[in-house]
Amino acid sequence: MKKKRTRLLLIGLALTLVSALGLLAQPVLIPWIMSFGPTPTPAPATASVNPTDVAPSSTTAAESAPTHTITTAAQPICLYDPRAAAIQDELDQASWVNWIQLLSGEKPVEMNGETYTIETRFVANLFNGDPDARAFEFVADQLRQWGYEDGVTLFEEGYVPDLDNDTETEWQNLVAVIPGTDPVWREQEILLTAHLDSITGEDPTENAPGADDNATGVATLMEAARVLRAYSFKRTIKIVFFTGEELGLHGSQAYVAQHEDELKHIVGVINLDMFGYDADNDRCFEIHAGLLKESNLIGGCLVDLLAAYDFNLNFDYLTENAIGASDHSTFWRKGIGAIEILENFSTHDFEDGCSGTDRNPNYHTEGDLVSAINPDTAHAIASAAILTAATLAEPVGN
Numbered sequence: 001m002k003k004k005r006t007r008l009l010l011i012g013l014a015l016t017l018v019s020a021l022g023l024l025a026q027p028v029l030i031p032w033i034m035s036f037g038p039t040p041t042p043a044p045a046t047a048s049v050n051p052t053d054v055a056p057s058s059t060t061a062a063e064s065a066p067t068h069t070i071t072t073a074a075q076p077i078c079l080y081d082p083r084a085a086a087i088q089d090e091l092d093q094a095s096w097v098n099w100i101q102l103l104s105g106e107k108p109v110e111m112n113g114e115t116y117t118i119e120t121r122f123v124a125n126l127f128n129g130d131p132d133a134r135a136f137e138f139v140a141d142q143l144r145q146w147g148y149e150d151g152v153t154l155f156e157e158g159y160v161p162d163l164d165n166d167t168e169t170e171w172q173n174l175v176a177v178i179p180g181t182d183p184v185w186r187e188q189e190i191l192l193t194a195h196l197d198s199i200t201g202e203d204p205t206e207n208a209p210g211a212d213d214n215a216t217g218v219a220t221l222m223e224a225a226r227v228l229r230a231y232s233f234k235r236t237i238k239i240v241f242f243t244g245e246e247l248g249l250h251g252s253q254a255y256v257a258q259h260e261d262e263l264k265h266i267v268g269v270i271n272l273d274m275f276g277y278d279a280d281n282d283r284c285f286e287i288h289a290g291l292l293k294e295s296n297l298i299g300g301c302l303v304d305l306l307a308a309y310d311f312n313l314n315f316d317y318l319t320e321n322a323i324g325a326s327d328h329s330t331f332w333r334k335g336i337g338a339i340e341i342l343e344n345f346s347t348h349d350f351e352d353g354c355s356g357t358d359r360n361p362n363y364h365t366e367g368d369l370v371s372a373i374n375p376d377t378a379h380a381i382a383s384a385a386i387l388t389a390a391t392l393a394e395p396v397g398n
Contacts, residue, residue, distance in 0.1 A: 085309070095223060096223050097370070104368075121135045121208060153178070161244050173251045175239070178236065178239070186236055194221050197245055227386070228389075231395050233394055263336060266331070272382070274345075284313070286344060286346075292335065298338065298388070316353040316354045
């Protein structure tokens with residue numbers, strides 16, 4: 001018989017290794033994050049004080065499973081911060097929904113005095129000059145209007161995908177950077193990521209609105225870019241729009257290859273991919289953390305902040321059953337802490353968790369429209385993700 005386990009027990013299992021390593025909570029963040037500094041001091045092998053001092057035995061989540069006793073008394077990882085609360089006050093649900101409407105073709109977009117409708121975000125069309133697929137240009141243009149500067153805080157990073165048809169067409173990721181201000185910790189990076197491309201099972205070159213999958217994630221990145229640019233943080237925040245996810249995680253794979261020297265500075269990745277559907281109004285979603293201890297520190301931070309800021313959200317916390325079918329798994333394979341935020345996609349039977357399955361029936365169809373999204377639930381999830389990134393980066397004022 002399948003044994004039910006509460007979410008607290010699951011999180012306790014994933015974080016027990018952290019407790020065993022002697023971590024103690026401090027204001028806002030625990031000391032593990034300090035291990036990403038430019039000149040870390042090695043700790044004795046028998047008494048490590050930082051979880052990242054102990055390298056995973058494998059780059060796969062499945063082989064990095066904690067084996068310690070389950071506990072429900074884990075110390076908090078992230079705490080309430082009034083500076084982060086100020087950020088929360090600026091996150092606007094109507095603005096968030098508007099981005100989804102623009103990106104899914106419900107509303108026209110304007111660029112350089114001309115009006116377009118984004119009918120599809122299929123990755124091949126994003127970069128072949130299709131006037132009905134100008135989502136990449138639209139997002140980049142908006143970021144420039146907010147003051148992100150090409151080659152300084154805004155980067156269009158080209159790559160050639162490894163496809164069976166031997167294409168030489170260049171695709172691109174888009175990276176907006178909010179540089180850290182602390183002279184010691186600014187090399188550390190918090191990544192907030194989502195894939196821009198969409199797909200359908202019909203003809204995605206003509207119509208692939210992708211409102212839930214994944215304009216919800218892209219809208220969250222847009223709101224993060226809009227609001228967080230006015231704040232300063234100790235650590236660097238990178239807001240990364242991946243492409244090519246729907247055809248095989250091509251954008252995230254290109255990113256880790258192009259940023260190989262920087263991977264050691266990544267504290268954690270928060271990946272947002274399809275979390276807008278909530279037909280049963282139970283405000284429940286899934287956090288896919290996997291088994292890397294670094295991932296569970298990021299996931300644990302999110303869980304702490306859901307309570308600290310009273311988001312009134314419920315969740316299933318996935319470790320051994322976490323999915324790898326999105327860009328977060330690219331970072332898992334490099335041993336980097338990453339989580340995936342997803343709607344109630346599957347049934348897990350956790351006590352006090354999501355009830356059954358509440359998956360968008362329009363997934364990968366032309367019916368993936370804004371009208372099927374629950375804005376109250378989804379915007380709360382988006383806000384929690386942004387606050388988690390901000391808290392990990394440690395705001396120092398506006």
